[in-house]
Amino acid sequence: MSFDKAPRSNRIHIAILGRMNSGKSSLINTLADQDVAVVSPMAGTTTDIVYKSMEIHGTGPVVFIDTPGVDDDSLLSEARVARTMRAINKADMAVVVVDAKLGEGEPEAQLYSCLERKRVPYIVAVNKTDLCDADCVLCDGAGASGEGDAPRVCVSARTGRGKEELLGAISRLAQSVGGLGEGPPIVGDLVSCGDMVVLVIPADAQAPKGRLILPQVQTIRDVLDHEGIAVAVRIDQLRQLFADKDFLPRLVVTDSQAFGEVAPVVPESVPMTSFSILFARHKGDFELLVEGARAIEGLEPGDVVLISEACTHHPIEDDIGTVKIPRLLNAKVGGELRYEWQRGGDFPEDLDRFKLVINCGGCMLNRREMCSRLEAVADAAVPVTNYGMAIAACLGILPRALRPFAL
Ligand SMILES: Nc1nc2c(ncn2[C@@H]2O[C@H](COP(=O)(O)OP(=O)(O)OP(=O)(O)O)[C@@H](O)[C@H]2O)c(=O)[nH]1
Ligand SMILES: [Mg+2]
Numbered sequence: 001m002s003f004d005k006a007p008r009s010n011r012i013h014i015a016i017l018g019r020m021n022s023g024k025s026s027l028i029n030t031l032a033d034q035d036v037a038v039v040s041p042m043a044g045t046t047t048d049i050v051y052k053s054m055e056i057h058g059t060g061p062v063v064f065i066d067t068p069g070v071d072d073d074s075l076l077s078e079a080r081v082a083r084t085m086r087a088i089n090k091a092d093m094a095v096v097v098v099d100a101k102l103g104e105g106e107p108e109a110q111l112y113s114c115l116e117r118k119r120v121p122y123i124v125a126v127n128k129t130d131l132c133d134a135d136c137v138l139c140d141g142a143g144a145s146g147e148g149d150a151p152r153v154c155v156s157a158r159t160g161r162g163k164e165e166l167l168g169a170i171s172r173l174a175q176s177v178g179g180l181g182e183g184p185p186i187v188g189d190l191v192s193c194g195d196m197v198v199l200v201i202p203a204d205a206q207a208p209k210g211r212l213i214l215p216q217v218q219t220i221r222d223v224l225d226h227e228g229i230a231v232a233v234r235i236d237q238l239r240q241l242f243a244d245k246d247f248l249p250r251l252v253v254t255d256s257q258a259f260g261e262v263a264p265v266v267p268e269s270v271p272m273t274s275f276s277i278l279f280a281r282h283k284g285d286f287e288l289l290v291e292g293a294r295a296i297e298g299l300e301p302g303d304v305v306l307i308s309e310a311c312t313h314h315p316i317e318d319d320i321g322t323v324k325i326p327r328l329l330n331a332k333v334g335g336e337l338r339y340e341w342q343r344g345g346d347f348p349e350d351l352d353r354f355k356l357v358i359n360c361g362g363c364m365l366n367r368r369e370m371c372s373r374l375e376a377v378a379d380a381a382v383p384v385t386n387y388g389m390a391i392a393a394c395l396g397i398l399p400r401a402l403r404p405f406a407l
Pocket of ligand 2: 024025026038039045046066067
């Protein structure tokens with residue numbers, strides 16, 4: 001990823017939904033002025049969700065999510081519905097594409113009610129209006145667009161008709177939902193002008209060669225944006241800094257895997273936390289995750305724990321999810337827990353088998369998707385936490401790592 005672009009997780013996510021062949025992929029191509037999505041007269045061309053990032057004037061960076069179409073039959077097809085639901089779970093807003101010739105029916109009604117239930121605001125784009133003889137009745141709002149008054153725009157992906165109107169409607173909706181996709185800042189509210197924040201960035205085997213990882217980059221950006229001073233150090237350099245008794249930064253943020261080494265170096269009087277705890281607050285339901293971490297105290301040998309990673313990186317030696325966390329948890333519990341792992345995609349259906357779910361930091365997920373994942377676990381009444389908090393809890397330093405935040 002190049003750093004001149006907004007990371008995908010920071011963009012407004014716009015799901016493009018609708019029946020098969022309604023012209024979803026074509027519309028994305030028209031909006032983006034590029035042939036990015038595969039289009040064909042065959043129904044069911046798009047089979048998985050596809051992302052297209054672009055800038056919309058007046059809205060900023062967005063990412064369109066092209067989805068497999070739904071229709072009467074495919075609504076019954078679980079795999080397609082699961083993919084469409086995944087797109088809706090990520091979406092800050094949606095565009096429902098209706099084929100002007102076919103009008104609205106059951107598939108649209110189901111999409112509208114799903115979006116309303118999930119409180120995802122949407123626009124109805126009546127497409128293929130180049131094929132309509134007279135003025136399209138669907139555009140006048142005669143169709144059934146659910147309970148809300150979703151804006152309607154008549155478009156033609158083929159001729160470009162309505163393109164500017166649709167972009168305008170997207171912009172207005174983005175403004176009206178303003179901040180929907182945003183949580184609390186990463187660290188901005190913890191630093192004042194001129195405050196120094198020390199970021200501990202280990203140079204171990206897991207550190208990617210030649211670059212920083214996304215949470216580190218975003219934290220540095222946020223410190224600078226809030227007039228703070230970001231100082232990035234390795235652990236040995238941290239020791240050197242604190243050798244000077246007068247060194248009193250505003251905050252120390254460490255990679256959670258280095259908690260054990262960092263905590264004894266940082267004087268008690270200096271607030272300390274981890275990147276994953278900052279991001280738990282920024283992206284997810286902080287209190288839910290804290291509660292989940294506290295539930296580690298109640299685990300007993302033999303309990304089943306689900307470890308869930310949002311992306312599918314290849315596990316390396318001493319991998320955090322498969323090796324480090326199980327080792328720490330077993331030591332904490334004083335016996336073997338049973339682990340199951342899940343990578344990418346969706347949670348297992350029968351979540352209530354688990355005594356605890358531990359999520360990765362979800363650096364590739366946006367806030368909305370992270371919150372949907374947490375909700376699914378919370379609905380099953382299973383405690384849920386993330387890697388960093390679980391590590392802090394196992395090492396007995398969770399209270400300290402939470403002290404910088406008023407809970
Ligand atoms: N006349 C006309 N044809 C269109 C328009 N938009 C799309 N089409 C055609 O409709 C067909 C389906 O378009 P796609 O963009 O692949 O539709 P889709 O909704 O992505 O379809 P799936 O991926 O199969 O769900 C193609 O043959 C397009 O050329 C339009 O505005 N006018
Ligand atoms: Mg398509």
